[in-house]
Amino acid sequence: MKVFTAEQIRQWDRFTIWNEPVSSVQLMERASETLAGWISENCKNHKKMAIFCGSGNNGGDGLALARILYTKGFDADVFVQNPKGKFSDDASVNLKRLRDFSGISVREFKEAVQYNFDDRTVIIDALFGTGLSRPLEGVGKQVIEMLNEKNCIKISVDIPSGLPADSILEKDPVIFNADYTLSLQCWKKSFLHPETGKYAGKVIILDIGLHPEYLESEAAEDFVIDEKLINRIFKPREDFSHKGTYGKVAVVGGSYGKMGAAVLATRSALKTGAGLTFTLAPKCGYEILQISCPEAMFIEGGNEQIEDFKPESDTVYAIGPGLGTHEKTAKGLLEFLKGYNSPLVLDADALNIISKDHKNLKLIPQKSLITPHPKEFERLFGSTQNSFERLKLARKKAKELNIYIVLKDHHTQIVTPQGNVFYNINGNAGLAKGGSGDILTGILVSLLAQGYSEEDTCILGVWLHGRAADMAAEKYSKESMLPTDVINTFGDVFEELNRINRIRL
Template sequence: MSNFDVYAIPKMKILTADQIKKCDSVTIEKGISSINLMEKAARACADWIEENFELKNKFLVVCGHGNNGGDGFAIARMLYEKGFDVEVFINGDDLKFSPDAAINFKKIKTISGIDIKDFSEVFNVNNEKSVIVDALFGYGLNRELSDDFKNLIEKLNQIPVPKISIDIPTGLYADKIIEENSIVLKADFTLTFQFYKRSFLHPETGRFCGKITVLDIELDKDFIDEVETDYFIIDEKLIREIYKPRGDFSHKGTFGKSILVGGSYGKIGAILMSTLSALKTGNGLTFTIAPECGNIILQSRIPEAMFIGSGENYIDTIEIQEKAVYGIGPGLGKEEQTQKALFDFLESYQNPVILDADALNFLAENDKLSLIPKNAVITPHPLEFERLFGKTDNSFERIELAKQKAKELQIFIILKDHHTAVITPKNKVFYNITGNSGMAKGGSGDVLTGILTSLISQKYNIEKACIFGVWLHGKAGDLAAEEFSKEAMLPTDLINKIGEVFKRLN
């Protein structure tokens, strides 16, 4: 399943570190003391640990001198009260704590059953039942770690026991990239408060976070409702607001007409998967435009779809039909006649269209981005994105360039990655948290093209179709991984799980 758990989070906004700090302050101003807010955060962490670990585990809580360290001191106390064996590790040369951290440090000093040791002593861990809790910096880190802390983190990473980071793994920033080869604690679990951090969602930084659980500590709801951001999480609450259950008094015309365009000699499987996924997503009428060499394969495997032949081994024309939504690109090939057919189509067709795979490569190679209709959806993976729009140094920069291009071209960009992002013409970014590495196989993107084409043809608003489509695609992939494993699951297994996702939504 997904690397994320959400415990009753009221909003799916992603805030900057400064906005989170302001949210904390507003919450405190409205009636809860800072020490009680720290207590609430620590209680949420301790309860999660109690649910997920056994009493035979021994917890080694490594604490800094700021409020993240204060969380750690409080967690240590609460775990001890729950019956766990606990040790606390601090920098013995620096006992200047933040005011709230100092209060919680004094509390654990009075507990004879909790040993307080220097950082250097944590390296002697030899109990395989030990668990390290990282409470060193939290989201407030805004500069590179000192050499002493780098040394500490490197050694902690070498200890072969589970590691839990409180709020954010030490060495990561909340909302920006880290330098290459930065020293970061490699967590198995991250327990974060109220909000996702953008760094959880990018490959350069998210790989340090392990399984992420977002804990609701009841920060001020009015502030969360009113604060503005361009970044959001696609969660199930949002999907249930978007999803339109199928009405009883309806017919095939109610659910739209999709035309999937693609396939070439040796690549008929790609357009077959797009067509099948469009049908599984609920399309009323589904057509496939493909070369004649794919006729028997498509008609025998998907009798529910209608076949339109175009060329012998490669597509040479793309027929325009009224009141249809087109998904173009899977398995299209690289032939000149196919390229001309695509360009001729785009010059005449001004309605929304989904462009993927070889269709994107044609546009990039010929500098034809101006042919993309407004409100079109493009679905590049990072390399295809680079071909289209140019090289970036990291995935944070790639998102920012995608925002710029989506606004400039007035299109929707679905940037495929470990956490696929939907970028809208209004510069909003929606990160998807369903899906898994088992989907990193040829054909998964073809399935997404079919899903998106189907949803838009069913009259979903384009933005909502993109959000729902990437979530549905990832959720079906999670169910496929559960049954078959990430290694063995196939894109066709994913297609066959789409129905199970709809059953759960219903």
């Protein structure tokens, strides 16, 4: 799914109005009907709606929404700054329509101070839309500060008021703190970053029927990974195949006291379909690996840490889990990279070794996949003020080095050498445990060895990791689930993908 800027979304509205054709007020009515449908279905136990409307088209959505909710049996109280003030043309039409309903009161913002926000009240924010690009001030700021203190369910129409669609505001902004954001037609970039997404709560994308031709033809650099994309990428296993069909993987990792990381990466590679899996690890991990991963073959690379990286042809490497940063390990890794030119996966301590000298970045083979968390990214490329700046820097470095950067975060971002970004929106806080990144490394090297392109490997791999984590959380809870539980859920994810593929056929 493409992620459009606020200006592109406005153009999409205009394109729909011109090409459908439909009037702007009819399009507003369509959007409000869709909003009301979701609210009436999901807020059945909350019959009182307190709807706060601005004077622009976001407010117009709120005014139309109030009328439609009233006809569905909800009590609707509308609050505006000045009922006799200036509104946008479409908002004015809906304010006039609203006045034909005697059961709906239109009040001023100042009356909200005395309003009874009880436990059956839902606060609906339709104050400011996607056009806002400056911090709130004055009455709007005061209203949002007051509403944020209320202990009610809070729903934002399209975007939380005070939140820019495409960027981050400077320190201490006042933003409506929504429990749910009913986003019209598509994701906004600010929903996908930790500093700004926290205000949106649970994001629900509502299709209001904007013209599909615009979606197909309009260019974008940001995307959300959705099921349609995954189903296009996923390749079911061929009946007439053998272990050589699905590639040869070497997980390079482990050191004394850190063999678990190599085990997790190895098991992950095995469970996601690699044809042949080797683990290059120090001698101290031999028994551990042979007992925990009998399907993998062991290659000795040292005694207590890896010193000899032993490159082999026709092998896709993943280097880093539990590797350590011992002097001999670092020397061996850098020597290996100097003579190895095929794409590989670099994670964890491999990245920490490379970060010791920025000249080492040029040793990363082109089209390789690196998987830093924010701190590792900072060590590699330098510090940034926020995740928006970090992503901008990641775009620059991915292009310069011709590599794929899988930037691990709440919504992990895949940054391609072409400058595109794919946001992953599944997964959960149960992955906030040591070992989760090692699993991802195993997935990525396995898919790469099976012949997926570098870009498709990143997209499918990160999605598969998140989907398995969601299934594990359902069974074990976010608190109790372990990385091994995620690995054991891969089969359920593949069964789901294969079932969808059979239905398509």
